[in-house]
Amino acid sequence: TTQIRLAARPVGEPQDTDFEFVTTDLPELADGQVLLRTIYLSLDPYMRGRMSAAKSYAEPVEVGDVMVGGTVCEVMESRSPERAVGDIVLAYTGWQTYAVAGARHTRKLDPQAAPISTALGVLGMPGFTAYAGLLAIGRPQPGETVAVAAATGPVGSAVGQIAKVKGARAVGIAGRPDKCRALIEEFGFDAAVDHRSESFREELAETTPDGVDVYFENVAGPVGAAVTRRLNKFARVPVCGLVANYNATQAPEGPDQLPAYLGAILTLSLTVRGFIQSEFVPTHHDDFLRDMAGWIADGSVRYREDVVDGLDNTLETFRGLLAGRNFGKSLVRVGTD
Numbered sequence: 423t424t425q426i427r428l429a430a431r432p433v434g435e436p437q438d439t440d441f442e443f444v445t446t447d448l449p450e451l452a453d454g455q456v457l458l459r460t461i462y463l464s465l466d467p468y469m470r471g472r473m474s475a476a477k478s479y480a481e482p483v484e485v486g487d488v489m490v491g492g493t494v495c496e497v498m499e500s501r502s503p504e505r506a507v508g509d510i511v512l513a514y515t516g517w518q519t520y521a522v523a524g525a526r527h528t529r530k531l532d533p534q535a536a537p538i539s540t541a542l543g544v545l546g547m548p549g550f551t552a553y554a555g556l557l558a559i560g561r562p563q564p565g566e567t568v569a570v571a572a573a574t575g576p577v578g579s580a581v582g583q584i585a586k587v588k589g590a591r592a593v594g595i596a597g598r599p600d601k602c603r604a605l606i607e608e609f610g611f612d613a614a615v616d617h618r619s620e621s622f623r624e625e626l627a628e629t630t631p632d633g634v635d636v637y638f639e640n641v642a643g644p645v646g647a648a649v650t651r652r653l654n655k656f657a658r659v660p661v662c663g664l665v666a667n668y669n670a671t672q673a674p675e676g677p678d679q680l681p682a683y684l685g686a687i688l689t690l691s692l693t694v695r696g697f698i699q700s701e702f703v704p705t706h707h708d709d710f711l712r713d714m715a716g717w718i719a720d721g722s723v724r725y726r727e728d729v730v731d732g733l734d735n736t737l738e739t740f741r742g743l744l745a746g747r748n749f750g751k752s753l754v755r756v757g758t759d
């Protein structure tokens with residue numbers, strides 16, 4: 423197998439020298455294990471946190487270890503009665519071409535039911551994050567306005583489309599004109615605003631004439647601050663991600679925003695609630711799989727994937743994900759499907 427291992431903890435944007443490519447033999451299969459060939463590797467913003475030693479909700483990757491990540495794989499050998507050679511599975515084998523894993527740590531996919539890559543995107547962890555965070559915390563009501571940034575990504579695009587299913591108005595924020603066009607034409611948002619536009623704040627105000635009732639927080643930074651000024655009384659803010667800060671090496675310059683933010687929480691009676699999607703798996707995952715499959719089938723939810731070929735391109739693709747160079751769910755096609 424060829425692996426990408428963490429060689430040093432990145433400071434700021436991850437550099438090539440923070441990683442090493444290693445080609446090594448895999449151990450013999452033990453009972454209950456399978457040999458997996460990676461077809462798709464998912465790249466997700468949370469991976470930046472795993473590269474860092476800072477305390478988080480999950481343990482960091484140790485220096486010298488293979489970078490973690492969700493994968494879709496083919497079973498090449500099996501010593502488990504539950505998996506047969508040729509099965510396609512969802513696994514968590516990380517940045518490598520082959521891996522040995524416990525069959526219990528894989529989920530068998532049905533390639534007839536949906537393209538296998540969707541198990542890492544709209545029908546996988548990011549789609550579930552949107553579903554659970556929006557419905558359990560955001561609770562959009564018909565006629566309300568839902569705003570979300572990183573809106574063409576797998577989480578944001580699902581948030582806006584589920585909001586529409588629930589009868590709300592969806593306003594998407596994205597970082598390029600072509601992404602903003604896709605929000606309206608492809609994903610059916612009611613309005614789109616480019617956060618790199620010089621008149622971003624004015625455009626945000628124009629596209630949210632009745633204020634914002636649910637702000638699904640994916641990014642924080644100046645975008646989050648601008649949307650906070652549009653929040654209505656009793657607005658809900660599911661805090662899902664802070665991608666604007668992930669490569670930051672120090673606190674932002676300028677006045678301390680926290681007093682004003684706490685003031686808004688108090689005077690507007692806001693509900694600001696962070697979450698990690700796994701919290702909602704026991705209560706919402708079955709409903710998610712049923713609802714999302716239905717919405718994809720009836721056309722109410724569309725998805726977009728940004729597939730890059732070759733494990734060699736993983737790191738550059740990951741840097742692009744944090745900088746907004748991806749357009750849709752970021753995937754590396756490690757092997758042929």
Ligand code: NDP
Nearest residue numbers: 467572575576577596597640662663664665666698699746
């Ligand atoms: P995306 O594919 O949407 O990629 C991240 C996007 O963030 C970029 O494409 C870019 O889009 C946008 N972005 C980057 N920097 C900034 C910035 N400074 N200001 C505004 N936008 C920025 O990622 P995902 O859909 O996979 O994830 C979205 C968020 O959800 C992330 O914060 C992630 O960490 C979080 N998440 C949280 C989970 C949880 O359990 N809490 C689970 C899964 C994801 P653009 O060009 O439009 O600016």
